[in-house]
Amino acid sequence: MDNIKSTSTQTKKISTIFIVIISVMLILSIAALFQVFESYRRGRLDTANLILSVSAVTISIYMLLQLRVKPLKLGFEPQKVLTTIECVSCGYKMTREFKAGDFMFKKVESCPQCNERMIISSIYKAPQQKS
Numbered sequence: 001m002d003n004i005k006s007t008s009t010q011t012k013k014i015s016t017i018f019i020v021i022i023s024v025m026l027i028l029s030i031a032a033l034f035q036v037f038e039s040y041r042r043g044r045l046d047t048a049n050l051i052l053s054v055s056a057v058t059i060s061i062y063m064l065l066q067l068r069v070k071p072l073k074l075g076f077e078p079q080k081v082l083t084t085i086e087c088v089s090c091g092y093k094m095t096r097e098f099k100a101g102d103f104m105f106k107k108v109e110s111c112p113q114c115n116e117r118m119i120i121s122s123i124y125k126a127p128q129q130k131s
Contacts, residue, residue, distance in 0.1 A: 015067060022063045029056030079125050086121035087111035098123060 033053035039046055081098035085108055092113050106120045 018067060019064070022060055022067070025056065026060035026064070029053055029060055033057060082124055082126050083120055084122040084124075085109075085118045087114060087116055087118045089116040090114045092118070093121070094118075 030053075032049065036046060036050045036053055039049075082095050083098045083102050084093060084095050086093045090111060090113050092111050102120055102123060104120055104123065107117045108120060109118060110116065111118050
């Protein structure tokens with residue numbers, strides 16, 4: 001749960017930084033556009049600067065609008081992986097969440113029924129529950 005909160009906080013910080021950068025870009029491109037209009041009033045039209053300024057204003061506005069849109073959920077959520085531990089002597093089975101370092105036939109804790117060492121008999125992805 002803490003991981004989700006810290007990710008959300010980091011996302012808010014990144015969004016704020018992007019908003020500041022895009023706002024500065026928008027202000028500078030509007031200033032460049034005014035300079036193009038000022039040079040046009042003096043009798044010179046610099047079409048390259050006009051095109052670049054209008055493009056920068058358009059891109060800045062588009063990016064600001066896109067930051068307000070909710071990001072698409074791409075479906076790359078981490079899968080829940082389970083480990084089945086089995087006692088070879090009495091056949092007792094238990095399932096727990098996968099831990100780093102788990103591998104097939106690894107000897108793990110003692111059996112609660114017969115006190116023999118249990119082994120990891122399977123590692124699998126948990127079936128998804130449909131809501």
